[in-house]
Amino acid sequence: MVRYIIRRMLWVVVVILMITLFAFLVFYVMPPGDPAVSFAGRRPTADTLEQVRENLGLDKPTYVQYGLFVKQLFLGDEYGWPGFGFSFASQVSVRDQLFNRVGVTLQLAVGAVIVWLAIGIPIGVLSALKRRSKADRLAMGFALFGVSTPVFWLGLMGLFVFWYKLGWAPGTGYIPFGESPFQWFTHMLMPWFVVALLFAAFYARMVRGNMIEVMSEDYIRTARAKGLPERTVVVKHGLRAGLTPIVTMVGLDFAQLIGGAIVTERVFNLPGLGNATVDAVNRGDLPVVLGVTVFAALAITIMNLLVDIAYAYLDPRVRYT
Amino acid sequence: MAEPILEVRDLKVHFDTPDGVVKAVDGVSFAVAPGERLGVVGESGSGKSVSFLTVMGLITRRYAKIEGEVLFRGRDLLGMSADEMRSIRGKGMAMVFQDPLSSLHPLYRVGGQIVEAVLAHEDMPKKQAWDLAVDMLRRVGISRPDERARQYPHEFSGGMRQRAMIAMALVLNPDVLIADEPTTALDVTVQAQILDLIDRLRQEFRTAVILITHDLGVVAEHTDRVQVMYAGKVVERGNRDHIYYESLHPYTWGLLQSISHIDRKQDRLRPIKGSPPSLIFVPPGCAFHPRCPYVMDVCKQQVPDLLEEDYGHASACHLSREDKRKIFSVEVQGQR
Numbered sequence: 001m002v003r004y005i006i007r008r009m010l011w012v013v014v015v016i017l018m019i020t021l022f023a024f025l026v027f028y029v030m031p032p033g034d035p036a037v038s039f040a041g042r043r044p045t046a047d048t049l050e051q052v053r054e055n056l057g058l059d060k061p062t063y064v065q066y067g068l069f070v071k072q073l074f075l076g077d078e079y080g081w082p083g084f085g086f087s088f089a090s091q092v093s094v095r096d097q098l099f100n101r102v103g104v105t106l107q108l109a110v111g112a113v114i115v116w117l118a119i120g121i122p123i124g125v126l127s128a129l130k131r132r133s134k135a136d137r138l139a140m141g142f143a144l145f146g147v148s149t150p151v152f153w154l155g156l157m158g159l160f161v162f163w164y165k166l167g168w169a170p171g172t173g174y175i176p177f178g179e180s181p182f183q184w185f186t187h188m189l190m191p192w193f194v195v196a197l198l199f200a201a202f203y204a205r206m207v208r209g210n211m212i213e214v215m216s217e218d219y220i221r222t223a224r225a226k227g228l229p230e231r232t233v234v235v236k237h238g239l240r241a242g243l244t245p246i247v248t249m250v251g252l253d254f255a256q257l258i259g260g261a262i263v264t265e266r267v268f269n270l271p272g273l274g275n276a277t278v279d280a281v282n283r284g285d286l287p288v289v290l291g292v293t294v295f296a297a298l299a300i301t302i303m304n305l306l307v308d309i310a311y312a313y314l315d316p317r318v319r320y321t
Numbered sequence: 322m323a324e325p326i327l328e329v330r331d332l333k334v335h336f337d338t339p340d341g342v343v344k345a346v347d348g349v350s351f352a353v354a355p356g357e358r359l360g361v362v363g364e365s366g367s368g369k370s371v372s373f374l375t376v377m378g379l380i381t382r383r384y385a386k387i388e389g390e391v392l393f394r395g396r397d398l399l400g401m402s403a404d405e406m407r408s409i410r411g412k413g414m415a416m417v418f419q420d421p422l423s424s425l426h427p428l429y430r431v432g433g434q435i436v437e438a439v440l441a442h443e444d445m446p447k448k449q450a451w452d453l454a455v456d457m458l459r460r461v462g463i464s465r466p467d468e469r470a471r472q473y474p475h476e477f478s479g480g481m482r483q484r485a486m487i488a489m490a491l492v493l494n495p496d497v498l499i500a501d502e503p504t505t506a507l508d509v510t511v512q513a514q515i516l517d518l519i520d521r522l523r524q525e526f527r528t529a530v531i532l533i534t535h536d537l538g539v540v541a542e543h544t545d546r547v548q549v550m551y552a553g554k555v556v557e558r559g560n561r562d563h564i565y566y567e568s569l570h571p572y573t574w575g576l577l578q579s580i581s582h583i584d585r586k587q588d589r590l591r592p593i594k595g596s597p598p599s600l601i602f603v604p605p606g607c608a609f610h611p612r613c614p615y616v617m618d619v620c621k622q623q624v625p626d627l628l629e630e631d632y633g634h635a636s637a638c639h640l641s642r643e644d645k646r647k648i649f650s651v652e653v654q655g656q657r
Contacts, residue, residue, distance in 0.1 A: 218418060218420060218423035219424055219425055219427070221418065221424070222424045222426070222486075223437075225379060225410055225411060225418075226411040226489065227411030227442060228437065229407065230403070230407075232441075237426055240426075240429075314428075315427075315428060316427075316473040
């Protein structure tokens with residue numbers, strides 16, 4: 001197991017290297033324009049442009065730029081470890097900017113995961129147990145609505161109804177928890193639900209499918225034949241088997257959100273990674289874009305590893321060597 | 322016969338499906354005495370599994386239309402509440418299934434699954450239930466039972482899994498053990514071991530055993546009485562010798578002729594022609610008539626009753642007793 005984890009960790013390093021290479025090619029090499037132009041002010045002279053290029057490190061050959069980027073990433077830069085360089089736009093450390101913002105995104109993601117599991121799993125289980133009942137049809141109707149609703153529409157409609165019309169919600173923006181826990185909570189509530197709805201719907205359908213399959217397994221019949229109460233049959237034998245595959249999904253979906261829930265953060269004006277990404281792309285702030293990309297890739301590969309390790313504990317048939 | 326421990330009277334189990342009503346079990350009656358071995362034989366779809374799943378309360382009125390009576394120790398199980406029924410399942414009657422790998426929960430330890438069966442019915446400390454489980458694994462012939470109890474089903478071989486299932490079924494010493502094709506999924510060498518084990522434990526525990534199978538060879542060695550089922554009905558019933566040496570039903574003859582005998586010169590097996598009927602459109606009259614080589618006009622119109630012809634030997638066939646005797650001795654035994 002330890003050997004397996006070490007080997008997987010080495011793979012994470014390889015994957016990150018590959019991703020940085022692709023990201024670097026896509027953002028630095030392939031675009032036709034000169035990034036220096038955007039940051040040299042209006043009507044720059046040739047001298048100014050030269051100056052800007054030197055400041056941003058764009059005067060060096062591309063492979064040197066990439067080598068420097070990788071070196072900073074693994075060994076750190078003047079701002080600390082891991083090094084992401086400095087932002088073209090604000091000239092401050094990309095690392096600090098990412099670390100400041102990832103907190104907000106994490107709060108959004110964790111809250112959303114809790115909400116969607118709390119909605120999706122019970123709906124899925126009840127739907128599976130009361131198959132073809134009215135409740136099941138209603139639940140699957142909700143699921144269809146959930147998976148087909150665009151997040152931007154849902155966010156805006158939520159704001160329109162609950163903030164503008166009813167005045168129940170406090171509107172957009174982010175209040176740090178330390179400042180006012182209550183305000184923090186009320187401001188996060190709607191974003192949580194908006195992110196969660198799609199996933200809740202998706203999970204409800206998946207849990208329903210899994211449970212229907214599991215409840216027709218032979219070992220469920222055995223559990224009943226033993227004379228176990230129906231609740232034990234469903235919870236201990238059915239759910240245990242039906243929810244195990246969900247662990248994989250939660251890990252990966254969570255990791256994806258850490259990369260930034262772009263639309264939701266935008267609609268609710270939350271200063272998270274997703275919002276930072278959009279700003280950086282708009283300004284052509286390449287180091288920030290690259291930083292977010294690497295960060296998101298790291299989140300996904302590491303979560304993937306954690307999920308696989310968790311699986312070995314949840315399913316005794318899975319053994320890694 | 323002693324007072325039966327389990328008696329089924331005119332049991333009908335019909336499933337409503339979009340294609341029509343599936344008459345999986347259509348008027349089945351039988352009784353099992355304490356400690357008796359009953360063999361139930363028939364092809365897939367003859368209703369043998371469904372009858373006994375219904376007896377165990379594993380097919381309920383929620384899924385099927387059920388009529389008749391299932392008397393266990395004189396009490397009708399079909400009229401019981403779910404909770405009363407649950408208290409009998411596993412303690413009064415236990416069941417062993419065909420595929421032991423899929424019948425054991427893959428994510429729980431084998432010992433734990435047996436403990437669970439104990440604690441569902443007995444109020445005792447977990448430690449004591451665990452010791453009971455380990456002891457039971459030892460009694461079904463699993464070596465190093467302490468160690469094995471802590472393992473998961475995938476670490477067991479096929480035969481050991483079935484032994485574990487049997488341990489789970491017998492741990493509370495039930496009056497009736499229903500074994501639904503317990504050896505079908507196992508290697509031939511292991512099959513005999515499992516059946517011998519069931520026989521041995523039956524004597525130790527004084528349990529009545531109902532052995533459901535499609536294999537008349539299995540029935541010959543491990544049962545006292547046999548009932549042959551076809552299309553949801555019992556077509557012949559008798560003790561073992563009746564079925565083997567004096568059978569009175571063309572369907573049983575077909576089954577007997579399709580057994581292979583390694584010790585005799587034999588050109589080829591003689592399968593029963595045709596396939597089992599749809600249980601939605603059961604042929605009128607005798608359900609076996611389209612496949613029966615001795616079919617008469619009356620067979621196509623009238624359902625034959627299950628009539629007792631000798632003491633304890635009954636068959637449902639319109640042929641006269643003399644004809645049946647003659648055909649059996651010439652065609653079936655002559656071949657054997």
